[in-house]
Amino acid sequence: MTWLITGGAGYIGAHVVRAMTEAGEEAVVYDDLSTGVADRVPDGVPLVQGSTLDGDLLRRTLAGHGVTGVVHLAAKKQVGESVDRPLHYYRENVEGLRVLLEAVTAAGVPSFVFSSSAAVYGTPDTDLVTEETPCVPMSPYGETKLAGEWLVRAAGRATGLSTASLRYFNVAGARSPELADTGVTNLVPMVFEKLTENAAPRVFGDDYDTPDGTCVRDYIHVLDLAEAHVAAARVLRSSPGRDLTLNIGRGEGVSVREMIDQINAATGHDLPPTVAPRRPGDPACVVASADRAAAELGWKAKYDVQDMITSAWAGWVRQHPEAARDGA
Ligand code: WQD
Numbered sequence: 001m002t003w004l005i006t007g008g009a010g011y012i013g014a015h016v017v018r019a020m021t022e023a024g025e026e027a028v029v030y031d032d033l034s035t036g037v038a039d040r041v042p043d044g045v046p047l048v049q050g051s052t053l054d055g056d057l058l059r060r061t062l063a064g065h066g067v068t069g070v071v072h073l074a075a076k077k078q079v080g081e082s083v084d085r086p087l088h089y090y091r092e093n094v095e096g097l098r099v100l101l102e103a104v105t106a107a108g109v110p111s112f113v114f115s116s117s118a119a120v121y122g123t124p125d126t127d128l129v130t131e132e133t134p135c136v137p138m139s140p141y142g143e144t145k146l147a148g149e150w151l152v153r154a155a156g157r158a159t160g161l162s163t164a165s166l167r168y169f170n171v172a173g174a175r176s177p178e179l180a181d182t183g184v185t186n187l188v189p190m191v192f193e194k195l196t197e198n199a200a201p202r203v204f205g206d207d208y209d210t211p212d213g214t215c216v217r218d219y220i221h222v223l224d225l226a227e228a229h230v231a232a233a234r235v236l237r238s239s240p241g242r243d244l245t246l247n248i249g250r251g252e253g254v255s256v257r258e259m260i261d262q263i264n265a266a267t268g269h270d271l272p273p274t275v276a277p278r279r280p281g282d283p284a285c286v287v288a289s290a291d292r293a294a295a296e297l298g299w300k301a302k303y304d305v306q307d308m309i310t311s312a313w314a315g316w317v318r319q320h321p322e323a324a325r326d327g328a
Pocket of ligand 1: 191
């Protein structure tokens, strides 16, 4: 079994590649390096630089490496940017997926794991989100992930391709400092950035209908997320024609204020947050029921928020050595 891992030079991709190879799977990375970094691809794993919009290169790569499974992670993933550039997001995330699926089904590749997102739910009006919760995405990014699930499911039903769409909740943490997320577009690195400037972190709204008024999210360690991909890949390989859609979260909600308090404590800071205006489109609470992933994959998250924060901080300090002087 050789798995083509698109986006394998990215933050999540680099963790998935390592989890797959350590599980004994052969892997080849396909990445356009627009945000991915070649150095993240481990020695011994081939890297093909290319876009999923390039059908010819995809067909040559699938044939040339004897690919028998695909893990598709390559996508644009910034919610705010998707609002400004919706057509770019639809082209990259939906048309890119369509071209990939065309090459995959033409080559008779039997298994396909798709990186979806909790963003497909939009602002769910339930404390615990199951895979049956209505999907009403609030951003073009979330729309492209929902449309992607439709394409994957339709291709599977038409051709027998065995598929799993994994809906990631809020990913954080790192396997090692050099594999940490270098983006500063999510809560944890944005708080790190403020603490490094010796400035107060910001809470985007504290008047939500939640226990402490701040938004509640389900944070999942990237190591747990990577293991979920290994589990999904193995299930698809052993059972053709599957059509799985699974939440990948811990099933435990943590509020923004709780996260900031834990980040302060774990990094040796004491900078209470200031309250800033709400961020448009933020749902009050998005927490996964991960029961179906446990039942279908035998997968359950092992790491906690403390593991995510401390491992992410080690990566942050590697990139920002000045941060270590002030805190822990
Ligand atoms: C979390 C909470 C903010 C920064 C998005 C995508 C989702 C996934 C993860 C790709 C929110 C609050 C943040 C800050 C704050 N990405 N916040 N102060 O928006 O839940 O999810 O990223 O799949 O699809 O939608 O994540 O980390 O941006 O924000 O108060 O300085 O932290 O308002 O409530 P989000 P986030």
